[in-house]
Amino acid sequence: MRDVAALPTLPELCQYVLTALCQHDNLDPDQTPLEQALITRHGRPCGLFFQVQGPRLLKNYAIWAGEENRILYYNCNGERVAETRLSEGPDPRGLAVA
Template sequence: MSRSVVAFSAVEDLAEFVHSVLCDRDALDPTQAPLFRTPLKRGGRACGLVFHVQGPRLLRTSAIWSNDDGRIIFYDSSGLRFQEVSLSESPPLNTGCEVQSAE
């Protein structure tokens, strides 16, 4: 499992990075495999986001960004953790985020 350190000042930049890593893992075309996100809540407050990409043949890869822990953990379609990224700078979390698709 690879580990690295990155910094993001905006949630959209973080989402683009996650989308790229998830698509690269399974050689998916980012324009054909949209990124979905769902708020991650702990104790009723938003503390991160769960991302996933759906590909052909029921392929689904995912990533979890924990703003509290300052890291992103990536999982392949079998649920195996394949990468962990530490954040030296995390973007502010928009607590009003809804389920979204980033293009």
């Protein structure tokens, strides 16, 4: 699956990723928490790691590569299952480094 989406804000990006990750295994986005972690390169933010966990320790995850303007989706076996190209996305440099 290759899509193109305009997700100019971080909340829009997070909601889109949550929906896509849940859709793959028919999880309910309202019942599934989205975990996220900052990805840095040379000490600067460059994207986000997302993960959802379903029943029986099912875990799907996605990587938002902000500098590449794309989201890569992986299943619980580590296989890439989809990709979304962003025609518009948030600036990864605006993410806070903890």
